Amino acid sequence: MLRALCGRVVLAAVLAAGTGCSSFMRLPDGFLRLGDKDDFQAVTGDDARLWAREFYDPNTASLGFWAQALQHEFVHQRGYEVVAVGDIASKRRTAGVWIECATHVGGERVGYLIGLWVDGNFIRVVEFVAREDVFAARVDAVRQTFSTVRW
Amino acid sequence: MRSLVGLFVGLALLSAACESNNPLRRERRAPIEPVARQAVPPNPEPTKAPPGGVVQEPAAGPAATPAPGVTAERYPLPKSAPAAAADRKVVLAGELKVEVSRPDEAIAGLRGQVQGWGGHVQRQTDRTVVVRLPAAQFDAAFQWLRGSGRVLTESQQAEDATEEAVDLGVRVDSAKKARDRLLAILQQADKVEDTLKVEAELRRTTEDVERLEGRQRALADRVALATLAVAFQPLVDDPEATRQKRPSRFAWINRVGAERVVEDF
Incomplete structure (x- = not known):
């Protein structure tokens, strides 16, 4: 509980620092940062969603482990189709992984992109979800902004 | 005296x-x-009295x-139990609904397996496949399907058709004997009218024999080949329900994903 709270405090500090001088991450064109949220959230007019979050996990594992666990969960438990996987580095040169998937939510076909970074017991993610056509039009721009994340 | x-x-x-x-x-x-x-x-005790003490009279x-x-x-x-079991005619049938991530691949996999088991695909409608496979492979098929995805529903039926098989055998024998008798009568008939009557009866009896033998063959087929209906349901149709049923062991993973972003954003 305390660690989870610490995680949120750290994320809040990072995001606050980010928004203090510049944004936590550079937003792709067409995105609006939502100001009434604790987490970093942004949307487009056609309802594409971007969400940055940090989680604490008591198990200390590597980036490779978590990336594999995520893919396993997505494919074997939720039926996602993994479209592509790649490496990324944040603005602070922290190594990360992105995973692009396709799935259904509420009967609608959607695209899903997640950027993943690991720092000890803290797992940091940036997720991007949009309807299939909207996703296809925006995913490259969003992926490029992963390198501007201040983690 | x-x-x-x-x-x-x-x-x-x-x-x-x-x-x-x-x-x-x-x-x-x-x-x-x-x-x-x-x-x-060939019964070793053909006229043994049943418990009620009534002896079956030989027919006239x-x-x-x-x-x-x-x-x-x-x-x-007085057969041994294994021999009696071996004589039993059992019709096996089963149904499975399996949730898989890629139904097309699962169907192709099942088709391949069925061929390997010596069976065949009877029909396929969309994502439901009905296969016939040797009864000896029935359990193996269930085992394989359980490993192909998440089983949503499963049922098995074993219908004992021994009595039906015996009854059919009796009726075929009787019909054949009746046909043989009619043939014998036909050879002895000297009036045209009698000949026509016997021939009509002979046709009817022959049809009976053929119909009953057809039923015998159909029953033998049902006993030899089990029927298995498998419906493959794509996992992506309801990922949320799946997620809630089988959450990840890592709590944070349960909080990420497309459905979480759509709902919790």
């Missing part, structure tokens, strides 16, 4: 009465026609002849 003679006569009558109640004696004396003997299966004519199987049904033969 008179009382002594009376005593002897009484004893003689009593002895005669006892003999007439002896089922073994009675069986020996009963008139058994050749047809009736052929119809009775072919119509009432105890048919093969009927006797065995009423007075089970």
